[in-house]
Amino acid sequence: MIAKKRIAVTGGAGFLGSHLCEKLLEQGHEVLCIDNFFTGSKQNILHLLNNPLFELIRHDVTFPLYIEVDEIYNLACPASPIHYQFDPVQTTKTSVHGAINMLGLAKRIKAKIFQASTSEVYGDPQVHPQPESYWGHVNPNGIRACYDEGKRCAETLFFDYHRQHRLKIKIARIFNTYGPRMNLDDGRVVSNFIVQALQGEPITVYGDGSQSRSFCYVDDLIEAFIQLMESEDGFTGPVNVGNPNEFTILELAEMVVRQTGSKSKVIFKELPADDPHQRRPDISLARENLGWEPKISLATGLRPTIAYFKHLLDR
Ligand code: NAD
């Protein structure tokens, strides 16, 4: 029997956050979803609103928050380049001021706190695949920096609160994840390609499509979050969580066209600045410390994702 806890999830109305809230409720915990609905939506959590163990708080984490919980999952932050570049100053504030507020909260109430960090802390990596020991290759003033540097600073804050105030921290470095409840206009590659393929529109490959990413299905990722939160206190991470199966963007485009049975053709567009050329997690640390590894292949995970977008577009 798992002990029942009160758990806060910031960014709980977003793609990953809504899946996490759902899973924690399934386990019988009480969940406080904290979100300002910048990229998240009520639609993502509509099915949870009637659950008496679920509570929704509209709040921006850049402002202080006074609640009482046992654990905090800090996921609040836009994750797609078009959204985090829309108001880059607010993006950095969300990561940095948001981390300070959530860490201050965790310190006052002695809660364990989890940070949704990112593979973007590795920037355009010169080491491949990326182990946690790699310090990264980030442009500090480019158009992606508001996100990358904000997340790097959040990691710094987590470790300083851990060393200075003895906080129990858990840091996950999340690699590209996809699945149902991604925003239709999210701008990330998996949702873009699926929506384009389903609508018979050209598939927009940026650059020549030789850049790579390693795509993890959301269910696998959420399992890793919970296992990390429940791991022994001595294990803080940072730990890579993602699927090490690597694909070029062109391979992904072909797979989506095949699985949707679409007649869409690939077109090539300009590669955005600072776009990483390659990305694949070394997940040895997660395997050893959490006994975790992803189980769902890209071909398998694309099916429910395509079905989700088809349903949205049909409505
Ligand atoms: P998302 O955009 O769907 O969710 C982010 C949520 O945070 C949204 O509900 C949004 O409204 C909320 N939010 C944003 N700013 C906020 C603020 N100031 N105060 C309160 N709420 C705020 O993105 P996602 O894919 O679910 O990402 C969740 C977390 O995981 C993010 O921290 C992201 O950086 C991290 N992450 C995601 C991926 C991925 O592939 N999905 C990869 C690496 C890291």
Ligand code: UDP
């Ligand atoms: N904070 C919060 N909720 C709390 C406790 C603190 O939002 O329950 C915020 C508060 O705004 C503070 C920040 O967290 O500025 C950092 O708190 P900490 O105690 O580390 O620093 P201090 O209050 O000394 O600035």
Ligand code: UDP
């Ligand atoms: N990409 C693309 N077409 C699109 C959207 C993205 O070719 O319509 C590329 C993008 O340039 C990047 C990769 O796909 O090389 C992954 O982009 P995404 O925004 O999903 O995530 P991130 O770059 O943050 O890993």
